[in-house]
Amino acid sequence: MEIARLAVLSVSLALLPVAAHAQGTPSPKDALLYIIWPHDGQTIRGAFWCRFGLRNMGVTHAGDAYANSGHHHLLVDVSEPLDPKQPIAQDKSHLHFGAGQTETHIELPPGKHTLQLVLGDAKHYPFDPPVVSKKITVRIK
Amino acid sequence: MRRLAAIAAGDIAGYSRLMGLDEEGTLARLKRIQRELIEPTIAEHHGRMIKTTGDGFLAIFDSPVEAVRCAIVIQQSMVGRNTALPRQHWIVYRIGVNLGDVIVEPTDVYGDGVNIAVRLEGIAAPGEVYISGGVYEQIKNKLVCGYQSLGDRQVKNITDPVRVYRVLPDPAAIVSVRHRREVALIIVLSAALLAIAIGALWYFVKQQGIRTALKTPAAVQTPKVASPPAPVETSPTARPAPVVAPQSSARPVTEPEMTAIPGGSFAMGSNDDASEKPTHQVSVKAFAVSKFPITVREWNECVAAKQCADLASGTPDMPVTNVSWADAKQFVTWLAQATHKNYRLPSEAEWEYAARGGTQTKFWWGDQFRSGMASCKNCSDGSTGAQLVKVGSFEPNRFGLYDMGGTVDQWVEDCWHKNYQGAPTDGSEWLDGDCTSHVIRSGSWMNDASYVRPANRDHYDTGVRYPTHGFRVALSP
Numbered sequence: 001m002e003i004a005r006l007a008v009l010s011v012s013l014a015l016l017p018v019a020a021h022a023q024g025t026p027s028p029k030d031a032l033l034y035i036i037w038p039h040d041g042q043t044i045r046g047a048f049w050c051r052f053g054l055r056n057m058g059v060t061h062a063g064d065a066y067a068n069s070g071h072h073h074l075l076v077d078v079s080e081p082l083d084p085k086q087p088i089a090q091d092k093s094h095l096h097f098g099a100g101q102t103e104t105h106i107e108l109p110p111g112k113h114t115l116q117l118v119l120g121d122a123k124h125y126p127f128d129p130p131v132v133s134k135k136i137t138v139r140i141k
Numbered sequence: 142m143r144r145l146a147a148i149a150a151g152d153i154a155g156y157s158r159l160m161g162l163d164e165e166g167t168l169a170r171l172k173r174i175q176r177e178l179i180e181p182t183i184a185e186h187h188g189r190m191i192k193t194t195g196d197g198f199l200a201i202f203d204s205p206v207e208a209v210r211c212a213i214v215i216q217q218s219m220v221g222r223n224t225a226l227p228r229q230h231w232i233v234y235r236i237g238v239n240l241g242d243v244i245v246e247p248t249d250v251y252g253d254g255v256n257i258a259v260r261l262e263g264i265a266a267p268g269e270v271y272i273s274g275g276v277y278e279q280i281k282n283k284l285v286c287g288y289q290s291l292g293d294r295q296v297k298n299i300t301d302p303v304r305v306y307r308v309l310p311d312p313a314a315i316v317s318v319r320h321r322r323e324v325a326l327i328i329v330l331s332a333a334l335l336a337i338a339i340g341a342l343w344y345f346v347k348q349q350g351i352r353t354a355l356k357t358p359a360a361v362q363t364p365k366v367a368s369p370p371a372p373v374e375t376s377p378t379a380r381p382a383p384v385v386a387p388q389s390s391a392r393p394v395t396e397p398e399m400t401a402i403p404g405g406s407f408a409m410g411s412n413d414d415a416s417e418k419p420t421h422q423v424s425v426k427a428f429a430v431s432k433f434p435i436t437v438r439e440w441n442e443c444v445a446a447k448q449c450a451d452l453a454s455g456t457p458d459m460p461v462t463n464v465s466w467a468d469a470k471q472f473v474t475w476l477a478q479a480t481h482k483n484y485r486l487p488s489e490a491e492w493e494y495a496a497r498g499g500t501q502t503k504f505w506w507g508d509q510f511r512s513g514m515a516s517c518k519n520c521s522d523g524s525t526g527a528q529l530v531k532v533g534s535f536e537p538n539r540f541g542l543y544d545m546g547g548t549v550d551q552w553v554e555d556c557w558h559k560n561y562q563g564a565p566t567d568g569s570e571w572l573d574g575d576c577t578s579h580v581i582r583s584g585s586w587m588n589d590a591s592y593v594r595p596a597n598r599d600h601y602d603t604g605v606r607y608p609t610h611g612f613r614v615a616l617s618p
Contacts, residue, residue, distance in 0.1 A: 062605045087608050090550075090601065091588050092414075098605035099577065107559075109415075124607060 024084065024128030025121035028068055030056045033117050033133040040136035047107040050074065052097075052117055057131065062098030065122040070131065072097040073124075074104060075116045082132065087124040096124070110140045142245050147208035147276065148258040149188070151179075151215065151236040152197030154267035162229060170232060171196065178218050186211035191250050197262075201250055205240050205279040209308060212236040212270040213286070220268070233268045237261025239303075240275040257303055260296040264305070274304030291474060292485075295467070295576060295603055302576060394446075394479045397431040397439055399616055400541050402495050404428075409493050410561050411596035413503070418560055425494045425568035429616040430487055433532035433543050434460040434551060440472065448475035452606070458531035460549040460611040466579040466603045469552045469612040476614065487615035488570035489555040489598070492582045496546060496595035498539035503594055505538040505546065510590045515547030518589045529586050546593035549611035550581040550601075557600035578602055585609035 036051040038044055058069035073088045074095040082088075090096055095104065098120075115138060119131035126132075153159065159167045179198055183190050188202040188211055202208035215234060223231040239261060241254025257273055265271040272280075277288060287309030293302035404427040410420040438457035443449035449472050453461050464472075469486060477484040487495070498505045506514060513521050516530050533543040554570035557578040565571050578600045584592025587609050591597065601607060 062602075062607075089587060090585075090599075090607050090609060091592065092599060096601065096605070096607070098607070099602040 023121065023123065023125035025065075025070075025125065027070075027119070027127035027129060027131045028056055031068075031119075031127075031131045032056060033119055033131045035115060035117060035133055035136055038115075038136070038138050040134070041138075043139045043141060045141045047105060049103055049105050050115060051103040052101075054102075054119065054131075057119065059100050059102055061100050062096070062120070062124060063122055070119040070121050070127060071100060072102065073118045073120050074106075075114075075118060075135075076106070076108070077113050078116065079114075082118060082126055082130055084126045084128065084130060088118055088120050088126060090124075096120075098124075108138075108140050112137060112139050114138075143242060143252075144245060145240070146243050146245070146250075146254065147202040147205040147238060147240050148243060148250065148255050149183075149200045149202065149208045149212055149236060149238045150197065150255070150258040150262040151212070151234045152194070152262055154233045154235050156196035159230070159232065166230075167232070174219075174222070174232065178222075179215060182211050182214050182218070186214075192248065199250065199255070199258075201243070201245065205238070205276045206283050208238050209270065209272060209276065209280055209284055209286075212238055213308065216268055216270060235262050235265040235267055236270045237263070237265055237272070238270065238276050239273040240279060241273075253299060257296060257299060260299070261303070261305065264294065266307075270308040272306050272308060274306070277304070277306045293572065294470075302572075394442060394476070395439070396476070396480055396482075397435060397614055398433065399429040400432045401429050402427065402491075402540055405494070405499075407494050407497060407499075408501055409490055409564075409596075411503070411594070413591070413594065413596065414598075416560055416598055417596045419562070421561055421564060421566060423490045423494070423564075423566050423568055425491055427618060428487075428491060429618070430491065430495050430542065431613040431615075432537075432541065434549050434611045434613045435472065436532055437461050440464075443472050443475045446475060446479065448472075455529070456531065458533075459529060460532050460544070462529065462549055462611050463606045463608050464552070464610055464612060465606045466552045466601070468606065472612075473614055483617045484614050485617070486552060486554040486612060488568060489553045489580050489582065490565070490568045490570075491615060492545075492551065492553045493595050494568070495540055495542055496538065496582070498542070498545070500539065503596075505595055506536075510593070515590075515593045516544070516586045517547040517584060517593050518587055520547065520590050520593070544583070546583055546595060546597075547588075548586060549583065550585045550588075550599070550607075550609050551583045552610065552612040553580050553582055555580045576603065581610060 032055040034053040036053040038048060038050065052072045058066065059071060060066050060069040062071050074097070076093045076095065078093050088094060097104065114135050116135040117133035118126060121127055153171070175193055175198070180190055183200045186202065186207040187204065188200045188207060191199045191201055200211070202211070216236065219232065219234055223233070237258045237260065239254055239258035241252065241257060243250050243252040243254040261271045261273060281288065289307040289309060291305040291307055294305045296303045404425055406422060406424045408420050409423045410417045412418060412420065436457060437453040437455050437459050440449060440453045440461035444451045444453065450468060452463055473484050473486055496505065502508050504510060504514070515535055530548065532548065535543065537543045538545055556572050556574050556576040557580055558564065558571060558574050581599050581601050582597070584597060601610065
């Protein structure tokens with residue numbers, strides 16, 4: 001009886017994340033996504049190279065479903081929370097790097113801007129749990 | 142040693158399928174083909190076999206003319222060898238020929254010159270020879286063949302796009318390099334082929350009934366070409382037919398509904414976004430563009446012809462989505478070949494001109510956004526809106542075009558440029574510059590109303606698929 005209940009419980013627990021979001025490609029616990037450059041709070045003159053850092057996971061092309069690997073998305077001035085059930089949006093503030101790029105040259109109007117990286121799986125969905133960098137703020141002179 | 146050389150790369154289409162079907166038999170036939178056909182033909186054309194890989198070969202030639210001749214002879218001979226066998230056992234080669242700088246070593250050859258030949262082979266249709274622009278320039282006046290331009294292709298790991306031509310073998314070029322004894326064989330074979338061609342025509346006509354039998358030029362042309370009397374002359378042209386015809390003639394292509402757009406001049410761009418500046422005057426020649434984005438139904442015809450990836454989801458009237466620019470190009474290339482019409486992607490200028498429908502306002506209906514005019518995020522009163530709808534669900538613009546703004550993002554031919562500094566003003570596509578990324582237009586159901594503006598432009602990596610990306614096709618008169 002006890003065993004049966006435990007079995008049911010463990011099965012339902014195992015299925016739970018799958019049911020919650022079918023896309024949820026698992027990410028390793030120690031995955032770390034970060035912006036190498038610029039630094040948080042930095043003041044920059046003109047266009048700049050933003051460099052992406054990723055530890056304990058690999059960068060691959062969008063469409064390639066290798067375990068523990070994904071591709072970068074850079075969110076510029078995005079304030080809406082990430083929806084793990086939707087592909088990462090594609091617009092002028094969600095920049096995609098599906099060819100496996102690990103840096104980009106960007107030009108932003110003068111003023112304060114936020115930058116944040118989100119790793120996407122083969123189909124551009126966030127991982128489970130999401131692999132997201134700290135949101136940094138830069139000032140463009 | 143570095144030198145200029147013509148490189149021919151060949152491999153067997155569907156090799157693993159053949160091996161799965163009959164491993165020992167396929168291998169034995171492959172070895173015999175290499176020994177009896179590939180190697181002697183390369184030697185006969187003053188080439189050198191560099192290596193044979195599992196199912197393929199790589200050969201080097203001093204002369205591009207000889208390299209292409211050799212490739213044609215191999216393809217022609219393979220057709221002859223296959224006719225005696227049931228279709229699933231056919232061994233069909235794809236061959237690419239490139240002229241380029243290579244590094245030659247005794248047992249191998251390296252360099253971009255080789256890589257491009259291999260890539261050309263990779264995109265060649267089974268039974269066909271694809272050559273680069275460099276080879277074409279060298280041979281066009283020397284080797285009497287038909288050459289069909291397939292335009293510029295972006296090739297994996299090669300920076301500059303490669304101009305690709307498809308070789309349509311001509312009898313004269315083949316007959317001249319044949320030995321007498323082979324000619325007798327050809328007569329016998331071509332008689333057999335003629336019978337097959339007539340059989341195919343009979344089958345086709347029977348299938349079509351009295352319905353428009355002239356609708357598929359590809360299928361009708363085959364028997365026509367095979368009908369002239371002299372068997373030796375006609376054989377090489379008729380021979381490739383069995384390879385291609387059964388696939389393309391099986392179902393007639395339903396062409397997308399096209400809308401004629403009159404030529405004219407308009408102010409392209411706007412001051413709403415840095416990428417849309419400067420506004421510049423552009424003249425566009427008359428052309429036609431599909432009334433709707435390409436649908437799942439239309440895409441699936443290309444899938445059925447085995448020329449496009451099977452990636453369409455949704456009901457037949459939904460726009461096809463999750464297509465990369467490279468996928469869209471494959472579709473237009475197939476459509477152009479299947480219909481013998483100049484189908485292509487629209488240029489960015491043509492897209493904006495068509496989207497504006499003769500207006501210069503922010504949206505084609507005026508300067509203010511109006512609810513219910515397009516499928517976009519938060520664009521309809523009282524609904525969350527964020528889902529894909531079937532094509533033609535909203536009002537058409539003044540040119541009678543649907544979904545020119547919202548619904549699905551639409552690829553155009555142009556490479557991405559971050560603004561219009563130096564943009565062409567004749568309505569042509571803008572191809573130089575960063576071609577790793579191409580322009581998308583229209584915005585999608587996932588973007589807000591500002592993306593519905595006809596001037597709005599964005600870009601995406603050329604070879605990458607995304608669920609909101611689709612396309613429409615254009616046609617030059």
